[in-house]
Amino acid sequence: MPPLLKVSGLKTHFFTFRGTRVVKAVDGLDFTLEEGETMGLVGESGCGKTTTCLSLVRLLPPAGRIVEGSIEFDGDDLVQKSIGEMQNIRGNSIAMILQDPMASLNPLFSIYTQVGEPAYYHQNLRGRTLSTRVRDLLGSVRIPSPETRMKEYPHQMSGGMRQRIVGAIALAGGPRLIIADEPTTNLDVTIQAQYLNLLRDIQRETKVGLIFVTHNLGIVAKMCDKLAVMYAGRIVEQGNVKEIFRNPQHPYTRALLGSIPRIGSKEPLYAIPGQPPNLAALPKGCYFHPRCPEAMDRCRVDEPPIYAPGDQWEATCWLLDGQKQVARQVEGVAS
Amino acid sequence: MTTQPLLEVKGLKKYFPVNEGMLPWKTSNWVRAVDGIDFRIFEGETLGVIGESGCGKTTTAKLVLLQEPPTEGEINFNGTDATKLKGSDLKTYRGSVQVVFQDPFSSLSPRMRIRDIIAEPLEIHTELSRSAIDDRVGEVMRLVGLQPDMATLFPHEFSGGQRQRIAIARSLATETRLIVLDEPVSGLDVSIRAQIINLLEELQAELGVSYLFIGHDLATVAHMSHRIAVMYLGKIVELAESQELCENPQHPYTRALFAAALPASPDEEQEDETIAGEVPSALNIPPGCRFNPRCPYVMRHCSEDEPELKEVSPNHFVSCFLY
Numbered sequence: 001m002p003p004l005l006k007v008s009g010l011k012t013h014f015f016t017f018r019g020t021r022v023v024k025a026v027d028g029l030d031f032t033l034e035e036g037e038t039m040g041l042v043g044e045s046g047c048g049k050t051t052t053c054l055s056l057v058r059l060l061p062p063a064g065r066i067v068e069g070s071i072e073f074d075g076d077d078l079v080q081k082s083i084g085e086m087q088n089i090r091g092n093s094i095a096m097i098l099q100d101p102m103a104s105l106n107p108l109f110s111i112y113t114q115v116g117e118p119a120y121y122h123q124n125l126r127g128r129t130l131s132t133r134v135r136d137l138l139g140s141v142r143i144p145s146p147e148t149r150m151k152e153y154p155h156q157m158s159g160g161m162r163q164r165i166v167g168a169i170a171l172a173g174g175p176r177l178i179i180a181d182e183p184t185t186n187l188d189v190t191i192q193a194q195y196l197n198l199l200r201d202i203q204r205e206t207k208v209g210l211i212f213v214t215h216n217l218g219i220v221a222k223m224c225d226k227l228a229v230m231y232a233g234r235i236v237e238q239g240n241v242k243e244i245f246r247n248p249q250h251p252y253t254r255a256l257l258g259s260i261p262r263i264g265s266k267e268p269l270y271a272i273p274g275q276p277p278n279l280a281a282l283p284k285g286c287y288f289h290p291r292c293p294e295a296m297d298r299c300r301v302d303e304p305p306i307y308a309p310g311d312q313w314e315a316t317c318w319l320l321d322g323q324k325q326v327a328r329q330v331e332g333v334a335s
Numbered sequence: 336m337t338t339q340p341l342l343e344v345k346g347l348k349k350y351f352p353v354n355e356g357m358l359p360w361k362t363s364n365w366v367r368a369v370d371g372i373d374f375r376i377f378e379g380e381t382l383g384v385i386g387e388s389g390c391g392k393t394t395t396a397k398l399v400l401l402q403e404p405p406t407e408g409e410i411n412f413n414g415t416d417a418t419k420l421k422g423s424d425l426k427t428y429r430g431s432v433q434v435v436f437q438d439p440f441s442s443l444s445p446r447m448r449i450r451d452i453i454a455e456p457l458e459i460h461t462e463l464s465r466s467a468i469d470d471r472v473g474e475v476m477r478l479v480g481l482q483p484d485m486a487t488l489f490p491h492e493f494s495g496g497q498r499q500r501i502a503i504a505r506s507l508a509t510e511t512r513l514i515v516l517d518e519p520v521s522g523l524d525v526s527i528r529a530q531i532i533n534l535l536e537e538l539q540a541e542l543g544v545s546y547l548f549i550g551h552d553l554a555t556v557a558h559m560s561h562r563i564a565v566m567y568l569g570k571i572v573e574l575a576e577s578q579e580l581c582e583n584p585q586h587p588y589t590r591a592l593f594a595a596a597l598p599a600s601p602d603e604e605q606e607d608e609t610i611a612g613e614v615p616s617a618l619n620i621p622p623g624c625r626f627n628p629r630c631p632y633v634m635r636h637c638s639e640d641e642p643e644l645k646e647v648s649p650n651h652f653v654s655c656f657l658y
Contacts, residue, residue, distance in 0.1 A: 189596065245602070266577075
């Protein structure tokens, strides 16, 4: 059976000043996601996490273009789809949960209108069937008394409730893939825990695939099966969450894991020196070498290939030289 | 540790008036943002304050900085009540108690050069000459890990982490004894966050400055602080040494916070139990113990009487009827 989502060689670049300057926001991504699986996409701001998400649903801003690669969803290449075909997919089989629940809900429409919209357009529900569907959806994200709540407006809800409503909208079309872009950054700790548990329960019931974009490794540890660590538009390490947390292979992954404080520990944190690189002026060789504590001469000149330290495990670093390499043939046609 | 605390807060309260009716001069209700808290900070110590939004952490910070006059209570700094200070004494207090805010993008004026930003408190609080001020600016910039020749640049030329360093340099410029850190690392990237946390710890070891560290992330606060106060709806519900609190949380709310904290690795045991509900509005605080509507161990008299902060073991204070 083919995987639910297979991204191969995806490159999304931004063109400024009439194409004289190119920002390689996403520069060659490969990953797969199976049904019912959760993948965490981790990295610092500006590493291309959000651009990856927007590429998957083809909602890039005008300056951004997918220049190469393919996004196979359920066997179909999303890069080749027309605008109309994409509209049938978005909100229907692929849904997105955005970071700020206040900005992604329209203050002028009732909860009923907004939660019902995907079902109205994609499943042609009307009248009583639609309102039953909305009530069930609100119930499934544990909104108390959905019957009265669905007639209310976003400003009458608390932050945690709004985020759950955004979750209900994402579920409304009965999606097979949900992309959640930092869904809990603005929530309090206890509300965040409630929301994450809810998402996990929903996933167990519906077998939906979940891509979790975050910079919080704690969320990844709690929620995800797979982890992909991004740096400067590329995945530097990906694989099973437990294996990577136990034995990170790439120095950047190691540094990220060392930089988070742990409860009950007073050890000084490992701080990665320097700043994330400017994507318009990337260093030669491995992109991480200026900040890498283990950089060698070779890292400054040549880009490292992708090594496979284990099954379903990939890391891009010269330190793994001598191990099995991953050969990749890029399928799909550049658009 | 010295016996005399640097800062001692006693029975501090802050109520904000709310007008709900038609008559603007009639106050119909009060938001009890901070409702009677006591704590002390010693020389060279970090007190962490943790709680969810709306629990009064930021109001506490504003009260300590005297940005807001308290409704009731005392703020004793070095033995004198700071709320009654006037004129030059008040100025001295403001010089020795400084602040670093959460967002380094809005806390630095975009029209001022770094030199002027850091020199501003020196110009106000000291009689130093221009060249002495320049020397001091260079000195604090080196302390926070910035090159002194960057002093002529503007804030937009710096990244978030560097801006936070500038804000820390500014707060250190005068002979600062206490710095109020209002979520100083929440807006920063993971790798930069570790740099700033390490910098703050190094500065404390070097200069002996005290911190009031406000945050909502348990792991960060526990890492930074010597003692931690857990706040809920304007009250301190638990106060203990950092290590003791992490190993032995007593109040049901503190336990809920630990249960909700994210695991450090996927192999860790995960608790699926989280407390239900959300923080009630500070406008209508539930009667009795403030946590009783969400508490899993609620008893009958919890909704009638309010528990006092009691010492359950040495230096470990809890306000709950379970103890």
